[in-house]
Amino acid sequence: MTDELANARADLAFLRTLAEGDPRPSAGTGLLLMAAGSLYGLETLIHWLGVSEFIPVPGWVHMAAAIGATGGFLLFLVFVLWWDRNQPTGTAMRKAYETAFQAVGLANLAMVFVFGFNALKTNDFMLWLYYVPVVFAMQGAAWFVAARVQKRIWFGAVALGWFLSAAALGLTMGQPAFNLVTSVSLLGLMALPGFVLWRQARAAD
Secondary structure (H helix, E strand, C coil), rough: HHHHHHHHHHHHHHHHHHHCCCCCHHHHHHHHHHHHHHHHHHHHHHHHHHHHCCCCCCCCHHHHHHHHHHHHHHHHHHHHHHCCCCCCCCCCHHHHHHHHHHHHHHHHHHHHHHHHHHHHHHHHHHHHCHHHHHHHHHHHHHHHHHHHHCCCCCHHHHHHHHHHHHHHHHHHCCCHHHHHHHHHHHHHHHHHHHHHHHHHHHHHH
């Protein structure tokens, strides 16, 4: 009787998995975070080295770093979308927090227009710099939603890190440290968590 009950529970768990999918993020989500954090983290690290005069960095290197980071991420995005196209959509829980990240991405695009347009209009590059802490704060909001939905403490720690980084950017605005804070945050709060999520998804396969 005990064996039959255990088998019935196992069958129900299997059927539930088939119906709901895996609540964890897909490997593609982890890869995208890892790629974005690494590419843009290295870009801003190069900018910091240049503006801090720690080592001489020619202007063309700054430009190449910016173009390379954006171009590399767009290529990686296309690859991941193609590679992840047949993956299951997952549970309602997973859809909820992945939708939060997608919403943040769309909001970021809107903010690019707002800050970029007005920076060009006023010929004031400092306006564009204010876009960065806004992005960081919104990243923190997305991770906070994920932490509440998934009930994972380390998700909450990442969210807190984004909020503190946004505040640190406000304190270092216009200083060389601004780029260093940006770089460390992208590598530690985006690339590293992305790597962890990717490894977890791969381990579950």
